[in-house]
Amino acid sequence: xxxxxxxxxxxxxxxxxxxxxxxxxxxxxxxxxxxxxxxxxxxxxxxxxxxxxxxxxxxxxxxxxxxxxxxxxxxxxxxxxxxxxxxxxxxxxxxxxxxxxxxxxxxxxxxxxxxxxxxxxxxxxxxxxxxxxxxxxxxxxxxxxxxxxxxxxxxxxxxxxxxxxxxxxxxxxxxxxxxxxxxxxxxxxxxxxxxxxxxxxxxxxxxxxxxxxxxxxxxxxxxxxxxxxxxxxxxxxxxxxxxxxxxxxxxxxxxxxxxxxxxxxxxxxxxxxxxxxxxxxxxxxxx
Numbered sequence: 203x204x205x206x207x208x209x210x211x212x213x214x215x216x217x218x219x220x221x222x223x224x225x226x227x228x229x230x231x232x233x234x235x236x237x238x239x240x241x242x243x244x245x246x247x248x249x250x251x252x253x254x255x256x257x258x259x260x261x262x263x264x265x266x267x268x269x270x271x272x273x274x275x276x277x278x279x280x281x282x283x284x285x286x287x288x289x290x291x292x293x294x295x296x297x298x299x300x301x302x303x304x305x306x307x308x309x310x311x312x313x314x315x316x317x318x319x320x321x322x323x324x325x326x327x328x329x330x331x332x333x334x335x336x337x338x339x340x341x342x343x344x345x346x347x348x349x350x351x352x353x354x355x356x357x358x359x360x361x362x363x364x365x366x367x368x369x370x371x372x373x374x375x376x377x378x379x380x381x382x383x384x385x386x387x388x389x390x391x392x393x394x395x396x397x398x399x400x401x402x403x404x405x406x407x408x409x410x411x412x413x414x415x416x417x418x419x420x421x422x423x424x425x426x427x428x429x430x431x432x433x434x435x436x437x438x439x440x441x442x443x444x445x446x447x448x449x450x451x452x453x454x455x456x457x458x459x460x461x462x463x464x465x466x467x468x469x470x471x472x473x474x475x476x477x478x479x480x481x482x483x484x485x486x487x488x489x
Contacts, residue, residue, distance in 0.1 A: 215254065218246075218247075218250075218254075219250075219254055219257050219258045219261055221246065222246060222247050222250075222258035222261060222262060223243075223258065223261035223262040223265040224265065225242055225243045225246050226239050226240065226242070226243040226262040226265070226266070227239075227262065227265045227266055227269060229242045229243065230266070230288075231269070232376050233376065234278065234284070235284075236284050236288045237287070237291070239288075240288075240291040240292070243258070243262065259292040259293060259294070260292075260298075262292055263292055263298055263302070266288065266302070267302055267305060270302070270305050270309065271305060271309075277306060277309055281306060282303065282306060285299075285302055285306055286299075286303075288302075289302065363431060363433075363438070363440070365433065366435065369433050369434060369435050370433060370434055371432070371433050372432055372433060372434065372488065373431060373432040373481075373484065373485065373488055374429060374430070374431040374432075375429070375430045375431075375479040375480065375481055376428075376429050377427060377480070378427070378428065378429065378430035378439065378478065378479045379424050379426070379477070379478040379479075380425045380426040380427070380428065380439055380441065380443055380476070380477065381422050381423070381424060381425060381463055381476035381477065381478055382422070382423055382424075382425035382476070383420055383421070383422055383423075383473075384420070384422075384423050385418050385419070385420055385421075422461060422463070422476070424478075425443060426441040426442050426443040427441060428440050428441020428442070428443070429441070430477055430485075432485070432488055432489070434449075435449060436448045436449055437449065437452075437466070437489075439475070445475060447466065447468050447475070451468055451469045452466060452467065452468060452469070452489070453467050453468065453469050454466075455467070455485075455486065455489045456474075457482065457486060458476075462478060462482060463476050463478050463482075464476070464477045464478070464479065464482050464485050464486065
């Protein structure tokens with residue numbers, strides 16, 4: 203006799219195992235940290251049996267391998283170290299670990315050949331190592347050679363970014379800070395003439411005029427933390443605060459080296475958007 207409840211439970215467990223792989227991959231793509239991705243997936247699988255965990259780990263491996271083989275995956279310099287850590291955390295068999303590393307090596311080789319075969323314009327050696335402080339009138343056709351040599355870093359379904367057809371993401375910082383310049387009262391000074399009269403040991407009389415004077419300064423404060431991204435058509439920020447700017451609407455990009463901020467000036471807007479990223483120089487190079 204067919205047991206509907208038992209079959210339903212098995213289906214749910216299978217879906218949960220598949221979900222483990224999705225959680226692991228999405229977290230790794232976003233954070234690029236094997237342990238963080240593993241811990242996030244393991245929290246979801248806290249009630250898994252040992253047998254189910256083995257299946258879940260293999261699913262995570264399959265999904266990661268499929269992603270690595272796509273054009274969206276661009277390996278970082280320390281990716282091999284991260285993949286070795288993943289193999290250890292997921293307790294992968296030796297052949298699966300070697301397969302993952304071999305695919306990574308092929309991807310490195312392919313990208314190196316693309317870069318080597320792409321002609322670049324000679325640069326003035328006196329300025330080549332320093333990002334420009336400002337540029338004017340940016341459009342998708344005037345993006346730097348560094349962006350043109352890149353491949354897209356992530357897919358729209360992972361990032362939650364609305365992309366047009368044939369639009370690609372070339373840069374993302376998932377922990378960028380949106381900065382706001384704000385007037386802040388730093389001190390209150392009191393001025394004026396007062397006098398105090400001791401009437402008795404326990405009774406005192408005070409009179410006069412006190413004029414409080416506020417000291418106000420303009421300070422940079424963190425307004426929000428979220429994702430800052432650059433595509434070949436626009437840039438934007440996604441957090442509690444959100445904005446998007448088409449590249450052809452950007453009139454200037456500059457660097458506040460004292461505070462380590464990138465200032466992005468939009469057409470018909472007086473105040474700049476201020477971004478702080480761990481990759482500020484990379485943003486300047488791309489724009």
